Amino acid sequence: MNRLSAAFARLKAEDRAGFVAYVMAGDPDAGASAALLDALPTAGADVIELGVPFTDPMADGAAIQAAALRALNAGMTLKGVLKLAAGFRAQHAETPLVLMGYANPFHAYGFSAFAADAARAGVDGVICVDLPPEEDAELRQALAENGVALIRLATPTTDDARLPRVVADTTGFVYYVSTTGVTGAATGAAAEVGAAVARIRAASGLPVAVGFGVRSPEQAAAIARAADAVVVGSAIVAANHDGGADAALKLVSELSGAVRGA
Amino acid sequence: MTQRPNAFSQWPDARGRFGEYGGRFVAETLMPNVLRLEAAYEAAKTDPAFLKDFDDFARDFIGRPSPLYFAERLTEAFGGARIWFKRDELNHTGAHKINNCLGQVLLARRMGASRIIAETGAGQHGVATATVAARFGLPCVVYMGATDIERQKPNVFRMKLLGAEVIPVTSGTGTLKDAMNEALRDWVTNVKDTFYVIGTVAGPHPYPAMVRDFQSVIGREARAQMLEREGRLPDAAVACIGGGSNAMGLFHPFLEDESVRLIGVEAAGEGVDTGRHAASLNGGRPGILHGNRTYLLQDDDGQIIDAHSISAGLDYPGIGPEHAFLHDSGRAEYVSATDAEALEMFQLCSKLEGIIPALEPAHALARVRDLAAELGPDGLILMNMCGRGDKDVFAVAEHLGERL
Incomplete structure (x- = not known):
């Protein structure tokens, strides 16, 4: 069983939702980023999403865009991200690691080479924000050949007619974007999220992680009661920028505690 | 057709x-x-x-059709092919x-x-x-x-x-x-x-x-006007390119007219070799940005590089995907003009034709000059004057060291 399936099976056995922590690779630099990654599992992250910095992150809000630019200015590249991933994997055999980014850096690296190197680095899944199902065949095949999951996004605008297509080739889990908007904006109402999660679970047969706009432990707990996992990104990235790794890890502890207690 | x-x-x-x-x-x-x-x-x-x-x-609102105008004094000055302007700078709001x-x-x-x-x-x-x-x-x-x-x-x-x-x-x-x-x-x-x-x-x-379809009104009108005024199609249709909408609008109705060369002029900024330019086709490679796969200015890691041009309208690190296709297939030619050339043409066109061009079509005019010489007096060039220069007078004055 791969690490993602194993992690969600464990969560199911423990009868609780998981906590997914998003951090930007290379923010503020490669060394600090490696140290933060290393500490996330102990702080309570069940799954880690590692942001791949891109100059033009159209679906991200101010916090994550600024983090991406800091990382790029400090010299982070996709090759550097894979190196961070490999470093993390050498120390942590179980915690799944998912890369989240935009198509152009993967395209520039070459989809096949990227998929092979990601697998070698111990990456378990990839989320590519601007490759909708209509456009992701090339990356999907490359990842599949290397045993890396392609995790797709479902959104409030993904209606019943479209949902089967969106979840058809998704592996690992489905990432439900709980609001129309960029990362860090307001989250959707818990009741609506619950209905959406049920709909996606039924269509996909996969666990559903919910993110975009989750900031506080209370919100995280509310989402955790409806979803298989809760994703927090912008708030952690902002804490890391404002207060350093200590502040980010403290927030991760609080959020994961709230998710576990929900 | x-x-x-x-x-x-x-x-x-x-x-x-x-x-x-x-x-x-x-x-x-x-x-x-x-x-x-x-x-x-x-x-x-x-x-x-x-x-x-x-x-x-x-x-009634835009003022179409825009006229086709024989640029007689520029034709004389360049000493070669007859140069016609499609006057889309006369549209309401001053551009295409x-x-x-x-x-x-x-x-x-x-x-x-x-x-x-x-x-x-x-x-x-x-x-x-x-x-x-x-x-x-x-x-x-x-x-x-x-x-x-x-x-x-x-x-x-x-x-x-x-x-x-x-x-x-x-x-x-x-x-x-x-x-x-x-x-x-x-x-x-x-x-x-x-x-x-x-x-x-x-x-x-x-x-x-x-x-492209909405902008193709430019090429449809110009094609009919050229036939009416000169009795034949132009040898070349020339337009400046940032994202490429005025060029695509001009080119599209001529795509099946194989005798008509289609020439797009990108912004070379300080020079395509300097790295400070906006020439995606001449100085970029294919990638994915803003919803489409096309030529982009990008580094080895796929990060987007900022474009540079004296003209804000050409200052974009990508180009319309149809231009990328026409470039690879060879149906259209893509060349470039520098900031300095655009400034020179901005002034020359103002003085000789009584038309202050926008900095964007001033780029196209720089290559029209070469093309006029290449084609000679029997040649016929159609250029889209896609915008007027009123918006640029402050920026140009500053570049020329004049205080307004």
């Missing part, structure tokens, strides 16, 4: 591809909207009522941009949108969008890079007069690409009621084809 198989004018395909370029590279949130837009546009473009609306407003805005805002009304958003670089597309939105009573928000706001103040004021809200974009370098990112973010957030009027032949399908 009967279409031959493999005709250049048949693109895009059902997936919105021009060969291997184009497509719909957007976040899932936007996909349903993009598909809905495609369906609405497909229905509108063959609806006689929609087309009549477009033609009526094009005539409004052709497309009219089409898209009419479509927005048809789709029941209650809010219009747009990105703008030089401000011409923002002004044109604000103008048409005002005419139809739709609230309009324009995203504009903070750097561009600084160098295009008169256009910012125009948009405000027209009732639009101009939102400065400080992310990235504060230019056109950043304004486009911000407009896409707005659209992602307000998918239900908002229509995004993209200003060039880029973005996710159907935008590249739709914007």
Whole structure:
């Protein structure tokens, strides 16, 4: 069983939702980023999403865009991200690691080479924000050949007619974007999220992680009661920028505690 | 015109591809909207009522058809081929941009949108969008890079007069690409009621084809006017290229006329070799940005490199996917002109023709000069004068060391 399936099976056995922590690779630099990654599992992250910095992150809000630019200015590249991933994997055999980014850096690296190197680095899944199902065949095949999951996004605008297509080739889990908007904006109402999660679970047969706009432990707990996992990104990235790794890890502890207690 | 198989004018395909370029590279949130837009546009473009609306407003509000003008003194000065200008700078709001805005805002009304958003670089597309939105009573928000706001103040004021809200974009370098990112973010957030009027032949399908279709009024008129005035087609049709909407509008009706060379002029900034330019085809390589696969200015890691041009309207690190296709297939030629050449032509055209060109078509004029010599006196060149230079006088004065 791969690490993602194993992690969600464990969560199911423990009868609780998981906590997914998003951090930007290379923010503020490669060394600090490696140290933060290393500490996330102990702080309570069940799954880690590692942001791949891109100059033009159209679906991200101010916090994550600024983090991406800091990382790029400090010299982070996709090759550097894979190196961070490999470093993390050498120390942590179980915690799944998912890369989240935009198509152009993967395209520039070459989809096949990227998929092979990601697998070698111990990456378990990839989320590519601007490759909708209509456009992701090339990356999907490359990842599949290397045993890396392609995790797709479902959104409030993904209606019943479209949902089967969106979840058809998704592996690992489905990432439900709980609001129309960029990362860090307001989250959707818990009741609506619950209905959406049920709909996606039924269509996909996969666990559903919910993110975009989750900031506080209370919100995280509310989402955790409806979803298989809760994703927090912008708030952690902002804490890391404002207060350093200590502040980010403290927030991760609080959020994961709230998710576990929900 | 009967279409031959493999005709250049048949693109895009059902997936919105021009060969291997184009497509719909957007976040899932936007996909349903993009598909809905495609369906609405497909229905509108063959609806006689929609087309009549477009033609009526094009005539009465924009002032179409724009004249075809023989640039006699530039022809003399360059000493070669006869040079004709398609005068799209005489359109209402002073550029070709409004052709497309009219089409898209009419479509927005048809789709029941209650809010219009747009990105703008030089401000011409923002002004044109604000103008048409005002005419139809739709609230309009324009995203504009903070750097561009600084160098295009008169256009910012125009948009405000027209009732639009101009939102400065400080992310990235504060230019056109950043304004486009911000407009896409707005659209992602307000998918239900908002229509995004993209200003060039880029973005996710159907935008590249739709914007081209609305701008093709330029080439259709010019083709008929050339036949009427000169009794034959031009040897070359020339236009400047940022995203490429005026060029695509000029080129498209000539795609099947194999005798007509199609020449796009990119902005070479300080020189394509210097790294400070906006020439995506001459100095970039294929990648994925803003909803389409096309040539981009990017580094080895796939990070987007900022474009540079004296002309805010050409200052974009990508190019419409149909141009990428025409480039690879060899049907169109893509050359470039530097900031310095554009400044020289800006002044020359003003003095010799009594037409102050925008800095954008001033780039095209620099290559028209070479082409005129190459073709000789029997040659015939059609150039799209896609915008007037009033907006640029402050920036040009500064470059020439004059204080206004």
